[in-house]
Amino acid sequence: MSTENKSEYLVEVRHLKEYFPVRTGFLKTIPLKAVDDVSFAIRPGETLGLVGESGCGKTTVGRTLMHLYKPTGGEIYFEGKQVTEKNIGEFRKDMQMVFQDPYSSLDPRMTVEDIIGEPLDVHKLYSSKEERREKVMELMSLVGLNAEHATRYVHEFSGGQRQRIGIARALAVNPKFIVCDEPVSALDVSIQAQVINMFEELQEKLGVAYLFIAHDLLVVHHISDRIAVMYLGRMVEMADADELNENPIHPYTLSLLSAVPVPDPRTAKASQRIILEGDVPSPLNMPSGCAFRTRCRYATEKCAQECPALTDRGNGHMVACWNR
Amino acid sequence: MSEINMPKKNLLSMQIDPAKFEPASEDEKRQADVMSESTSFFRDGMRKLMKNPLAVGSIIALVLIILLILIAPKIVPYGYEEIIKVAGSKDKTITNLAPFAWSEKEQALIASGTKLFPHIMGTDSLGRDYFIRVIYGTRVSLTVGLFASILVLIIGVLYGSISGYRGGRTDMIMMRIVDIIYSLPDVLIIILLSVVLNQTLNKSNPIVKLLGTNMVAIFIVFGLLYWVGMARLVRGEVLKIKNNEYFLAAKATGASSWHIIKTHVIPNCISVIIITTALQIPSSIFTESFLSFMGMGVQAPMPSLGSLANNARAGLQSYPWQLIFPAMMIVIIVLAFNLLGDGLRDAFDPKLRR
């Protein structure tokens, strides 16, 4: 991947690592490898879906990519320029994030106008109060909110409306790239579809690229051009959305796909479900070699000894597995 | 057979197909607009506070006391350190008068038609008007309580917010220091400090002259010891705020630390700070009174409520009102601040909000 032309990509992440120190005793810490050697790249206007079970490190990938956490290792490039602790300020206008929890991601002491206007304040993107208000109103109608509610406090809004406020805040600085951290998982199913449609419409209108995080393959498949699958901090498979769906290779992806609930009894019989055995191992006590081997049907001795690297199986379909 | 008919791709797009959803009509959108009445956090809290009779009563009592200590010295013609002379000469019978009583010479003067200001709370053993002494004592105690609380507020909020905001190792070291200070016995430290300061302080320094070494010692002790509770509380609040995604969202927009502290951290922990300060004032007043009662407070002839109560102990059997008046003042002030603090907590603490 890194041999390809850099400038083709808007965002490039190479060997990203994020280890959290976990206190185990007085003055004794061990690293929790929340993200371990993750690489991917996103083209302008493209959507990369990122899926995996709860706790596999998806949020951490997004936050580390945004430099909200200091990366333990690895490099991040934006438009070919390396993003570091020092120069992150230059990129804040181009990279934004929509957060997972629509309740805690909005300050309860602020009005909608001030929340959406905050990025405008920080980057001084207006010359008068009227201009600020106008911009906020514009953003509100862009995400389908009633602009008359600009002076209200967030506790008066529903989950879906709150998530729209969060999206408007991310869009305020006109970014080229947005990390969407499970933006719909806290919402009702019917509202999920509305919000996802809105993400798609916004992408068409504004040409923004997404890293779209979800634990639900259904949601991700609908919106993504490509999908990456994570397990315990590592990436195990990455391919075009349709390719991944029609031709999944990694045993973990197979089990995720078979876990998709099927409402039609005809197909329910037809597709045999692969039930995942056992629990996710603790990220503090990871199995040696391939992290998935404790639950894998195809596991062999080699899997315990060495960790498989992502290899290209043709057409950019990357898989990290010894036996498939 | 169904296996062949079903396109495999359907597996992923069967449950929610956004294409099947229609955009909501204007009418349906309006239904979603029906929301609760808009109220700000502050107005909502004030309304609740005003509905609490105990808190309102406390506010009234405190306002009355403050008006009293501001106005009374202008009306009462006696000074707090003035030994009353009647018609220019000393009067032996003017000591330890009961409330509203007159000395013999005063009675003679009144009989001759002169108007005199009554001794509302009587006089003390030196023949000083007790009412004005209690008023000045209240002034001193309130001022000490207020300033000590402000000292605690400033140091505690700064220390706690830095510790919580920086986090990590800085936080751990700063909190261990707090733990150590927390375990020091405060009364012992005050006694030691006032002894040491008595020897070392420059007595000609105007501040020391005005307050006396004991008072300076009390302030130093408050500044050194009593802020830790506030610091812990503020740190806890800051940590909680840091856990919210709006904190990260502000960071993601590129806001500076100062901007984040100003617009997110302080507004979200201000209610806790106000409540704690309101509860800190009576505890400071009580500590000051306690120290003065032990003879380590303000220097004579300047009275404080605690030293007045202490002086009254000697004649407790014969002149009990000399203890009752300052003691009542302490009780009213401490109770009023405590009830007000409780009322503020009920009205503003986010944890108690529905």
Ligand SMILES: Nc1ncnc2c1ncn2[C@@H]1O[C@H](COP(=O)(O)OP(=O)(O)OP(=O)(O)O)[C@@H](O)[C@H]1O
């Ligand atoms: N600040 C932190 N300090 C220590 N450990 C953390 C921290 N943040 C996350 N972790 C740990 O890192 C791992 C990955 O967490 P992360 O939040 O990235 O998962 P996730 O895939 O987003 O899960 P979810 O679907 O529940 O949001 C978890 O084991 C979590 O406990």
Ligand code: SF4
């Ligand atoms: S490497 Fe081995 S254990 Fe890991 S997924 Fe492949 S077969 Fe399973």
Ligand SMILES: [Mg+2]
């Ligand atoms: Mg997450």
